[in-house]
Amino acid sequence: MIKIRTLADLRPLPARVFYRADYNVPLDGDRVADATRIEETLPTLRRLRDAGCPVVIASHLGRPKGTRNPKYSLEPVRAKLAELLGSDVQWASDCIGDEAAAKAAALQAGEVLLLENLRFHAEEEGNDQAFAGELRKLGEVYVNDAFGASHRAHASIDALPRLFPSDHTAGGLLLAKEIDFLQKVTTHIEHPFAALLGGAKIAGKIEPLEALVKLADTLLIGGGMANTFLAAKGMRMGNSLVDGESLDVAARLLAGREAMILLPSDLTITNSLDEPTDIKTVGVADGVPHGMMAVDIGPRTISQYASQIGSARTIFWNGPMGVFEKEQFAKGTMAMAKAVAESRAISIVGGGESVEAVKASGFAEKISHISTGGGASLEFISGAALPGVEVLRV
Ligand code: ADP
Ligand code: MG
Helix, strand or coil: CCCECCHHHCCCCCCCEEEECCCCCCEECCEECCCHHHHCCHHHHHHHHHCCCCEEEECCCCCCCCCCCHHHCCHHHHHHHHHHHCCCCEEECCCCCHHHHHHHHHCCCCCEEEECCHHHCHHHHCCCHHHHHHHHCCCCEEEECCHHHCCCCCHHHHHCHHHCCHHHEEECHHHHHHHHHHHHHHHCCCCCEEEEECCCCCCCCHHHHHHHHHHCCEEEECHHHHHHHHHHCCCCECCCCCCHHHHHHHHHHHCCCCCCEECCCEEEEECCCCCCCCEEEEEHHHCECCCCEEEEECHHHHHHHHHHHHHCCEEEEECCCCCCCCHHHCHHHHHHHHHHHHCCCEEEEECHHHHHHHHHHCCHHHCCEEECCCHHHHHHHCCCCCHHHHCCEC
16 A cells, blocks of 8 residues: 655644646646646645745646746636635746745745746756755745656656655545545456556557456557557558657557457548548558548447447556547547446546546546546556655555
């Protein structure tokens, strides 16, 4: 059993809290497209404010790769958080430095300060000690609720909490909730266990995939991930998104496992994402013609996957089945949401876009556990130790 220090163990209180959240939310322009990850932090924030703590909030958003890029600013999150909290949220335009330090020091009990994107500094992903030392100045105690980032040994997740006395660090209510649920499911998995996996890429998901082929009874693959597996089998994929670096891994995973790793038998293809004038279904044996790209699973695949889901007792889903952001290419993802909702299985859906899709489908209430972490829940279920959880273990 994994047990972490919780808010109840945190000393001393009240104190200025450095709060690591995962506000890596899907954006639609400068608007938050799905606020689940923000909403899920409200219980912890309210608890800390009620205890008289000033709270300094840090998060990453997207992959700005160590440079300041307005496209990945947390400003839209600030607006949404202020609306949901019903109070002002102060702002620091950099997560370290004089402005952040001065604003953090001036915070009064119950006041909240949001720092700009941690990943504007390459040192965050580099787990850099000196950078963690700069962040350390902003809080007297440390609370982590960023479950979705806790599978990464990044500075705010790993190096930073180590700079506090251990009783000055804890997981927030969200982190504790995620671990409790996922742990309950994984200590006794009910079979058949079907894992539904999609999204853009395989890269970054290789280890959990390797673990999942041992744990699950069936892997149902869709989305860009399926494109890569199909390409690895020698299918022509036209202009589809294919994760070229992962072809060997995909082939190795498939070897001897054709019965359990199900790939689409048909695909929805289009000539353009933004201005589609030609949308049709092709069988995978025919391949995707040059100039066309696979953007959703096809109708035959939908019914095959739905029937697998229907007989499962445990379902884990990460990654949309297609480019669901466009209505024409959302059919596979929406059909899977319905199938998962209608099944009697214990169901877990994790991941920014996956959760956005399930909420948009209207079936979110019927899912046993909506996880704020995609890669993190995948890794946790496959038995990996998450760095952000390990540092908080009692
Ligand atoms: P999550 O955030 O749930 O973990 P990912 O970030 O891995 O999921 O992937 C989500 C993205 O994958 C979506 O934005 C979706 O448009 C994209 N996607 C899914 N299928 C395809 C495809 N066939 N081609 C291109 N992009 C795809
Ligand atoms: Mg995503």
